[in-house]
Amino acid sequence: xxxxxxxxxxxxxxxxxxxxxxxxxxxxxxxxxxxxxxxxxxxxxxxxxxxxxxxxxxxxxxxxxxxxxxxxxxxxxxxxxxxxxxxxxxxxxxxxxxxxxxxxxxxxxxxxxxxxxxxxxxxxxxxxxxxxxxxxxxxxxxxxxxxxxxxxxxxxxxxxxxxxxxxxxxxxxxxxxxxxxxxxxxxxxxxxxxxxxxxxxxxxxxxxxxxxxxxxxxxxxxxxxxxxxxxxxxxxxxxxxxxxxxxxxxxxxxxxxxxxxxxxxxxxxxxxxxxxxxxxxxxxxxxxxxxxxxxxxxxxxxxxxxxxxxxxxxxxxxxxxxxxxxxxxxxxxxxxxxxxxxxxxxxxxxxxxxxxxxxxxxxxxxxxx
Numbered sequence: 509x510x511x512x513x514x515x516x517x518x519x520x521x522x523x524x525x526x527x528x529x530x531x532x533x534x535x536x537x538x539x540x541x542x543x544x545x546x547x548x549x550x551x552x553x554x555x556x557x558x559x560x561x562x563x564x565x566x567x568x569x570x571x572x573x574x575x576x577x578x579x580x581x582x583x584x585x586x587x588x589x590x591x592x593x594x595x596x597x598x599x600x601x602x603x604x605x606x607x608x609x610x611x612x613x614x615x616x617x618x619x620x621x622x623x624x625x626x627x628x629x630x631x632x633x634x635x636x637x638x639x640x641x642x643x644x645x646x647x648x649x650x651x652x653x654x655x656x657x658x659x660x661x662x663x664x665x666x667x668x669x670x671x672x673x674x675x676x677x678x679x680x681x682x683x684x685x686x687x688x689x690x691x692x693x694x695x696x697x698x699x700x701x702x703x704x705x706x707x708x709x710x711x712x713x714x715x716x717x718x719x720x721x722x723x724x725x726x727x728x729x730x731x732x733x734x735x736x737x738x739x740x741x742x743x744x745x746x747x748x749x750x751x752x753x754x755x756x757x758x759x760x761x762x763x764x765x766x767x768x769x770x771x772x773x774x775x776x777x778x779x780x781x782x783x784x785x786x787x788x789x790x791x792x793x794x795x796x797x798x799x800x801x802x803x804x805x806x807x808x809x810x811x812x813x814x815x816x817x818x819x820x821x822x823x824x825x826x827x828x829x830x831x832x833x834x835x836x837x838x839x840x841x842x843x844x845x846x847x848x849x850x851x852x853x854x855x856x857x858x859x860x861x862x863x864x865x866x867x868x869x870x871x872x873x874x875x876x877x
Contacts, residue, residue, distance in 0.1 A: 511556040513589075513598040519536060524548055527604040531658055532585060537771045542566055543576040544585065551601050575771065656736035659701045670700050675710050679703060682714055686721040691728075698728040702735045712738075715746045719753055730773075737774045759783065759794050766801040767812050775814075782814045790825045797821070801836060 524545065532542055546566060550557060555660075563570045577599065580586040584605070589598035662670060670676055683699055684691055691699070702708050715740070720731045743749050760775055763783065775783060786792050800820040804812040805845065827838050 510838075511558055512596060513554075513556050518690060525604045528585070530661075532583060532604060536579070536583075537576075538571060539566070539568065539771055540576045540579050543573060544580060547586070547599060548601060569810070574772070588834070597650065620662055621675055631650070656739045657705055658696070659732075660705065661697065661860070662700065662704075667697075667700070670704060671696070673822070678701060679710060679713055683717055686717040687726040695728040698732045702732065706739045708735065708739075709745065711746045712749060715749050733773055759787070759797070762794065762798055763801055766798055767805060767814075767817075779814045782818050790821060792821060792825075795832065796824070796835070799832065800824070 528544070536544075543562070543566060546562065550562075559570050559573050563573050566573070577586060581588070585602055586598045587602055588596050589600060591597045609826060671680070678697060680691060680696065683695075687695075699713075702716070703710075703713055716731065716735055720734060725731070725734075738749060738752070742751065743752055756772075759782075760783070761773070764770070764772070764775065774780075783797075786797050797817075800817050801812070804817045805821055806815060824838065825834065827834075829835055829838060
């Protein structure tokens with residue numbers, strides 16, 4: 509990619525929108541926020557820049573920059589400009605929209621529970637659609653409807669009322685015990701968001717805190733991310749959450765960490781389809797899957813994608829691999845084939861060299877006559 513320009517949809521806009529600070533910033537990964545702020549600064553200067561220059565300025569990789577740009581496009585905060593050859597020539601900082609003021613922090617918890625049950629059925633239907641048409645616009649649009657609502661700041665009066673609620677008061681005590689500190693107001697707001705807007709039961713909130721404390725992640729930015737992930741997965745009770753963390757979340761974390769993906773706690777829907785294939789259809793253990801991820805990152809350190817890992821695991825599945833010993837045997841077969849190929853090429857080259865020598869001898873003999 510060549511140099512790209514950074515412009516604003518709103519002429520002369522050089523400051524950070526209050527809407528960004530209030531509604532977009534809290535939900536975004538810190539690195540994505542840094543990227544947006546840097547793009548806003550570039551917009552005010554009007555100068556062109558390379559993606560590699562942005563990566564150097566933010567002390568990250570070009571892949572991280574591209575991932576951040578994709579995130580903000582998905583959030584409808586950025587858009588791309590193309591030339592006639594369909595090449596990217598610019599990034600547009602879009603005018604940000606605040607959420608609908610009628611979004612429901614006023615909904616009752618029972619209403620949100622009902623919605624969560626509907627969402628679980630919708631998620632199962634979405635997974636079926638993704639399996640049949642994994643990358644269609646319809647499937648992506650359907651997934652979009654399953655996203656957790658943006659956090660809406662309660663009014664001061666509503667906040668006082670919520671904090672007087674016996675369940676909320678008990679939950680605050682539980683949170684302070686698990687986190688081993690008094691909660692700041694921002695942390696209280698996150699807890700109320702999880703309980704009130706995401707519709708988590710007290711039991712599910714308690715397990716959420718227990719799980720995060722167990723893996724030594726007690727910052728509420730992390731706790732809130734986990735809660736949103738569970739919401740989008742259709743998890744509505746403690747039993748579902750325990751099953752999810754036991755069966756999948758540990759493997760998800762291992763895979764993302766091995767592939768160097770550290771800015772999210774859960775794979776994307778299409779990535780989850782790959783993982784489900786590896787565990788259910790191929791019946792591979794965690795050890796074999798992580799070995800494939802290690803090989804992918806070794807062979808393609810800057811571009812170890814899920815499809816690339818899938819290619820490795822598909823070849824092992826076709827070879828009837830079931831253990832690390834089987835993988836070692838496949839490595840040996842591959843090495844022998846490679847050596848044989850090199851030997852064939854050497855033999856062929858030797859034959860050609862011999863023919864060339866004989867030809868030169870006859871040509872030399874003919875010239876002497």
